[in-house]
Amino acid sequence: xxxxxxxxxxxxxxxxxKELLGGGPQGGIVPSASTPNVLIYSDHDTGGQxxxxxxxxxxxxxxxxxxxxxxxxxxDQTFVGQAGNGNRAILHHVNDGxxxxxxxxxxxxxxxxTKRQRYIGExxxxxxxxxxxxxxxxxDGILRRVIVFxxxxxxxxxxxxxxxxxxLEKTEAIEVxxxxxxxxxxxxxxxxxxxxxxxxxxxxxxERREAKLSAEFQAYLESQNHKVKRFQINPKGSTSTLLTDxxxxxxxxxxxxxGNSSRNAVRMxxxxxxxxxxxxxxxxxxxxxxxxxxxxxxxxxLLESVGISLVYRDGNSFVECxxx
Numbered sequence: 448x449x450x451x452x453x454x455x456x457x458x459x460x461x462x463x464x465k466e467l468l469g470g471g472p473q474g475g476i477v478p479s480a481s482t483p484n485v486l487i488y489s490d491h492d493t494g495g496q497x498x499x500x501x502x503x504x505x506x507x508x509x510x511x512x513x514x515x516x517x518x519x520x521x522x523d524q525t526f527v528g529q530a531g532n533g534n535r536a537i538l539h540h541v542n543d544g545x546x547x548x549x550x551x552x553x554x555x556x557x558x559x560x561t562k563r564q565r566y567i568g569e570x571x572x573x574x575x576x577x578x579x580x581x582x583x584x585x586x587d588g589i590l591r592r593v594i595v596f597x598x599x600x601x602x603x604x605x606x607x608x609x610x611x612x613x614x615l616e617k618t619e620a621i622e623v624x625x626x627x628x629x630x631x632x633x634x635x636x637x638x639x640x641x642x643x644x645x646x647x648x649x650x651x652x653x654e655r656r657e658a659k660l661s662a663e664f665q666a667y668l669e670s671q672n673h674k675v676k677r678f679q680i681n682p683k684g685s686t687s688t689l690l691t692d693x694x695x696x697x698x699x700x701x702x703x704x705x706g707n708s709s710r711n712a713v714r715m716x717x718x719x720x721x722x723x724x725x726x727x728x729x730x731x732x733x734x735x736x737x738x739x740x741x742x743x744x745x746x747x748x749l750l751e752s753v754g755i756s757l758v759y760r761d762g763n764s765f766v767e768c769x770x771x
Contacts, residue, residue, distance in 0.1 A: 455603055458566075459550070459564050459565075459566060461473075461562075464486060470484070474488070475488050476518070478545070483544050483545045485548070487548065487549045489501040499593060501514070501516045502611055503610055504687070505612065505614055505685060506686065506687055514597075514604075518593060518595070520534070520593075523592040527633055539635075540572065540645075546569050547572075551565050553565040565607075568601070568605060570598035570599060570604075572597065577596065577646065578594050578595060580595070580632060581593050581690075582679055614683075614685060615684065622678060623676065624677070628690065630662075660738075661704045667765055673696075675694070677693065689722075689723065692704045699729065699733060700733045700756075703736055706739065708740045708746070709742075710746060721734075733769075734754070734755045735756040735758050736750060737759070738760070740760060741766070756769045
């Protein structure tokens with residue numbers, strides 16, 4: 448545990464934290480070799496140069512607000528190899544028995560170029576959704592995959608409006624690679640099998656079926672020389688990010704995949720498609736639900752009544768039922 452003198456709102460420096468908690472003088476993610484801690488440093492100015500902003504989401508749930516922190520790497524971010532060392536330290540902090548401590552740059556020490564660091568508090572990864580994957584530009588303006596950690600507070604924290612992610616004034620929607628999803632991220636195995644693993648890889652059978660179905664249908668479309676993408680949508684007035692399922696850019700079709708063919712799954716798919724399609728450009732894409740099997744007749748009628756087509760797996764192939 449951290450020293451009791453480390454209180455949220457404390458103004459300190461990296462050198463002071465190195466002496467107290469260990470770690471190093473540089474880097475955004477600094478695992479300590481001498482204490483059970485990972486020090487996380489954020490800077491609103493430098494983050495903006497790399498196309499992201501760390502901070503508190505406006506939306507909150509029963510456990511309070513989420514603090515988003517973007518991982519390490521100017522190219523596609525990863526958990527593996529040397530490039531993934533810092534991201535891996537956050538992902539496995541529970542298994543490694545380490546606490547996460549977040550600091551935000553806050554001006555400079557008087558008469559010095561040394562940046563002051565404001566201590567926000569201790570955090571842990573959200574258990575249900577520890578991270579998400581987005582596309583964001585690097586310092587050269589090139590879009591790349593970024594890992595955005597979702598941090599939950601442990602005990603008291605400092606909430607300052609300066610650290611809140613600002614609400615968007617207009618909706619932003621961009622095409623991104625179909626691989627922009629947590630279901631295709633490579634995560635390293637932990638060495639401690641008896642402890643809790645925080646992971647965003649699909650855990651339930653339905654989630655795994657949905658990810659597998661999407662991957663197989665993407666391969667099916669690409670075998671016909673179709674260009675397959677997704678849309679990343681940031682709605683105005685919020686700080687959340689939506690990621691659609693597959694978008695066939697060649698045929699201008701937006702798909703929503705589900706891991707089962709139940710009524711609840713079809714209803715949810717309909718709502719998601721109508722939500723997403725408002726922001727897709729070019730406008731008015733054809734809409735289709737992708738299912739692992741043929742739904743019963745009433746659900747087929749439901750989809751047809753709202754102008755949504757149906758695609759479902761039948762053995763080793765796909766059946767496409769297009770609404771006219």
